[in-house]
């Protein structure tokens with residue numbers, strides 16, 4: 253009888269200060285790597301999937317990243333440690349991995365969130 257399955261591992265790679273796409277706060281984000289390994293007789297043999305993501309420590313929102321994005325974030329966080337203070341806030345001229353992927357929407361404009369929730373004063377359906 254062969255017993256096999258998978259087992260997940262969660263690694264925290266770094267703590268990064270990023271502007272959150274959900275709450276809009278420049279808060280600490282945990283950069284995480286989740287590795288799922290194939291196990292045989294409960295012994296992990298090889299990874300079957302590796303996923304990266306960040307989680308906002310302010311609101312708890314998670315954002316998936318590619319490995320490339322994760323590498324960039326790591327490189328920025330370690331490389332720019334003593335250079336320009338806080339990495340990832342857009343002060344260094346690099347738009348970062350978020351901007352390069354064409355996902356600028358939720359980060360750049362806070363409009364859609366504010367406009368949908370609250371209607372200014374007057375009710376358009378009022379007669």
Ligand SMILES: [Zn+2]
Nearest residue numbers: 272275308311
């Ligand atoms: Zn947040």
